[in-house]
Amino acid sequence: MTIDVKLLRDWDDVARDADGALDRARQPSLFDRLEWHRLIAALGGVSGDTLVARARDADGATWLPLLIHGRQGQPHANWYTLAFDAIGKRSLKPLSSIVKALKDQLDMLSLSPVPPNSLLPSALRESGWIVREWAATVRWEVDTRDGFDAYWSRRPGQLRSTFKRKAKAAALDIVIHRAFELEGWAAYDQVYAQSWKGDEGAPAMLRALAEQEGAAGTLRLGIARQDGRPVAAQLWLVENGRATIHKLAYAEDAKALSPGTILSHAMFRAAIDEDAVTHIDFGTGDDPYKRDWMDRAVPLLRIDAYNPRTLRGLAGAARAAVSALVRRAARR
Numbered sequence: 001m002t003i004d005v006k007l008l009r010d011w012d013d014v015a016r017d018a019d020g021a022l023d024r025a026r027q028p029s030l031f032d033r034l035e036w037h038r039l040i041a042a043l044g045g046v047s048g049d050t051l052v053a054r055a056r057d058a059d060g061a062t063w064l065p066l067l068i069h070g071r072q073g074q075p076h077a078n079w080y081t082l083a084f085d086a087i088g089k090r091s092l093k094p095l096s097s098i099v100k101a102l103k104d105q106l107d108m109l110s111l112s113p114v115p116p117n118s119l120l121p122s123a124l125r126e127s128g129w130i131v132r133e134w135a136a137t138v139r140w141e142v143d144t145r146d147g148f149d150a151y152w153s154r155r156p157g158q159l160r161s162t163f164k165r166k167a168k169a170a171a172l173d174i175v176i177h178r179a180f181e182l183e184g185w186a187a188y189d190q191v192y193a194q195s196w197k198g199d200e201g202a203p204a205m206l207r208a209l210a211e212q213e214g215a216a217g218t219l220r221l222g223i224a225r226q227d228g229r230p231v232a233a234q235l236w237l238v239e240n241g242r243a244t245i246h247k248l249a250y251a252e253d254a255k256a257l258s259p260g261t262i263l264s265h266a267m268f269r270a271a272i273d274e275d276a277v278t279h280i281d282f283g284t285g286d287d288p289y290k291r292d293w294m295d296r297a298v299p300l301l302r303i304d305a306y307n308p309r310t311l312r313g314l315a316g317a318a319r320a321a322v323s324a325l326v327r328r329a330a331r332r
Contacts, residue, residue, distance in 0.1 A: 085114060
């Protein structure tokens with residue numbers, strides 16, 4: 001079967017070439033859509049040249065979107081990207097054709113966070129790259145098809161007790177916005193500015209994402225207020241039976257109220273019983289509090305691949321091998 005490989009360097013060219021195949025209607029995951037990558041390119045705070053490698057055969061197309069710095073490649077992604085993988089038809093032959101073609105362009109590829117079932121490591125090895133992969137972080141997730149009450153009954157006793165004690169005393173007013181509203185977004189900004197978190201990475205992109213997903217009906221922006229003052233905020237997206245928690249924060253001086261716990265209880269209940277989601281994930285990171293709300297941690301990979309046809313690729317592979325030996329020796 002003939003596989004056509006094309007290297008595209010502009011998102012308008014990608015759009016013309018894809019002819020709708022990267023639109024919402026045909027890509028169930030946010031991170032696989034053209035509109036997501038346009039947001040990153042315009043507002044995501046990334047640098048580098050765009051390179052989208054596309055392979056097409058009679059059965060469909062595969063895309064691998066990258067940012068290029070000299071002869072090094074990385075994902076076309078930023079800190080809001082919760083998963084990175086090939087897009088479209090995920091099978092070994094077209095993906096191998098893509099990474100084989102990239103050997104003429106690059107000395108090294110560094111990709112993350114890659115799901116554990118990705119074919120990228122196999123495709124890279126099959127195409128002659130020297131590959132190192134390891135679990136760089138995790139994604140916590142839970143299945144919720146049996147309803148909120150069953151889900152809640154499985155949570156740790158301390159979490160359920162904290163909610164029961166605090167919810168009545170705090171008397172928070174909770175609103176979950178399902179469309180973008182200036183009042184709700186101002187409340188989110190206010191909470192985030194008063195939280196323990198640092199500066200938002202790309203606030204204009206996050207707002208544009210909220211506007212985009214609000215128009216699409218997937219936005220769930222939860223705001224908890226005490227006496228009219230916003231004290232906790234969470235940004236979820238709900239689509240195709242899946243809810244993803246993208247952002248959460250609470251005002252540091254309201255910590256004693258447990259506003260994050262109270263708002264999370266309302267958000268989980270709404271997602272499970274009103275939106276009827278069957279799966280929820282908590283984004284990336286192994287923060288201890290996520291264990292209370294989730295059931296399992298899924299490893300997310302970092303893949304470093306070195307091109308053995310170039311001196312820089314071989315040198316990079318050698319440095320990586322030495323570093324790995326040093327780390328193993330230090331653990332003994």
